[in-house]
Amino acid sequence: MTQAEVESSVHEILTVLTQVAAGDLSLRVQTNEAPESPVGALALGINGIIEAWRESEVKARKIKRALEDKLGTIETQAAAIRELSTPIMDIWDDILLLPIVGVLDTRRSAEVMSNLLDAVVQKQCKYVILDITGVEVVDTSTADYLIKVVRALGMLGSRCVLTGLSPAVAQTLVQIGADLSEVTTLRSLREGLRHCLTSIRNER
Amino acid sequence: MLELPLVNLGDVDVATVTAKNWAHRIGAPKQVQWELALITSEAGSNAVIHGGGGHATLTEPEPGTLKLEVVDRGPGIGDVTAAVVEGFSRGSRVSLGCGLGAIRRLADVFELRTLPGGGTTLIAVKHF
Numbered sequence: 530m531t532q533a534e535v536e537s538s539v540h541e542i543l544t545v546l547t548q549v550a551a552g553d554l555s556l557r558v559q560t561n562e563a564p565e566s567p568v569g570a571l572a573l574g575i576n577g578i579i580e581a582w583r584e585s586e587v588k589a590r591k592i593k594r595a596l597e598d599k600l601g602t603i604e605t606q607a608a609a610i611r612e613l614s615t616p617i618m619d620i621w622d623d624i625l626l627l628p629i630v631g632v633l634d635t636r637r638s639a640e641v642m643s644n645l646l647d648a649v650v651q652k653q654c655k656y657v658i659l660d661i662t663g664v665e666v667v668d669t670s671t672a673d674y675l676i677k678v679v680r681a682l683g684m685l686g687s688r689c690v691l692t693g694l695s696p697a698v699a700q701t702l703v704q705i706g707a708d709l710s711e712v713t714t715l716r717s718l719r720e721g722l723r724h725c726l727t728s729i730r731n732e733r
Numbered sequence: 734m735l736e737l738p739l740v741n742l743g744d745v746d747v748a749t750v751t752a753k754n755w756a757h758r759i760g761a762p763k764q765v766q767w768e769l770a771l772i773t774s775e776a777g778s779n780a781v782i783h784g785g786g787g788h789a790t791l792t793e794p795e796p797g798t799l800k801l802e803v804v805d806r807g808p809g810i811g812d813v814t815a816a817v818v819e820g821f822s823r824g825s826r827v828s829l830g831c832g833l834g835a836i837r838r839l840a841d842v843f844e845l846r847t848l849p850g851g852g853t854t855l856i857a858v859k860h861f
Contacts, residue, residue, distance in 0.1 A: 603743065
C-alpha cells in the first residue's frame, strides 16, 4: 500500500466517522483492502462499532416508545381512579348514595360536591345519603363546605342523610358550630338507607 | 426519609397515600396519620396546580416528629399572610381556596418561604 492509498483510506474513514457522529448510522466504511491488512482490519472494526451502535439506538428508541406508552396509560388510569373513587350511585327510587373513602382534601371535596349537585339536579331525587365511613379526619374548612353543600341540596329539594361519621369528624363539626338541624346524621349506611326508605313509604 | 415527585395530580394521590402509610409505619396515631395525609394532599395539589410541579420530602428529624417539605418551581406567593385566609386564591376551576389555611390549622409548625429565584418551599411539622 502506498502512502497515498493509506491517506485516502484514512480520509474515507474520517468522513464516515464525521457523518456517523452527526447521527447518520446507515453509513459504512468502504475499502478494497483485505481484512487481514491493518487498514482493512480498522475499517472492519469501525463498521462493527457503527452497527452495534445502530442496534442499540434502535433498541433504545423502542424502549423509549414503550415507556411513553406506559406513562400515558398510568396517567389515564390515575384520572380514572380519581373519578371512580367517588361514584354517585342511584341505589333506590329517589335515593342517591355518595360513599366517600379516603383523604378528603379541599380540592377533592370541591370536585365531589359539584358532581353531586349536578347528579341531584339531573335525577331529581328526594334523598341523598352521604356516607363518610371511609373518612377519618377532615379539616374545618372541608366540614364547613360539607354543611354548605347539604344546605344547597335542601334548596334543590333533596334531604341529606349523613352516615358513618368518625369521632374526629363529629368533633370537627361541633367545633365549627355547624347547624345540624337540616341534616339527619346516622351511625351507619344501613341505618341511613332504612331511614330514607321509611320516610319515602310514609310520604306515600 | 422519603422523596416523592409531584408532577401531576396522580402523583399527589400517591404522595398522600404514601405519607399516611409512612406515618403509620413510624407509629403515629391514626389522627396524626390522617392529618399528615391531608397536609400532603393540600400542599401537593398547590405545588402541582400553582407551582408547576416539584417534590415532597418526608423526614423524621427526631422521634415523634414528622416533617413534610414541599418544594415547587412556581412564581411563589406574594402575600403569605393573605394567602392563608380562606378564599384568597381560586387558581383552578374547582377549588375552595382554603388549602393553605387547612395546612396551617392541621400542622403544629407551618412555614412558607418564597425563594428569590422563584419557587416556594412549604414546611409542615406534626408532633405526636
